Amino acid sequence: MTEQKELIKKRSSIKGRLTAFASHLKTIDESTITATEVRELQLRIGKSNYFALCLR
Numbered sequence: 001m002t003e004q005k006e007l008i009k010k011r012s013s014i015k016g017r018l019t020a021f022a023s024h025l026k027t028i029d030e031s032t033i034t035a036t037e038v039r040e041l042q043l044r045i046g047k048s049n050y051f052a053l054c055l056r
Helices: 003-026 035-055
Strands: none
Touching: 003 035
């Protein structure tokens, strides 16, 4: 696979994960966020950081 195709594949993967995360954020009511929801967001952010490091 050429480098360009590899980069396109990685970009698509990142965009998909970002879209899923953004959709999840839209479902949360920030005025009534629970401790559980905060922890879930922290885990999701940590997971996305881990995947970003793996893609490098």
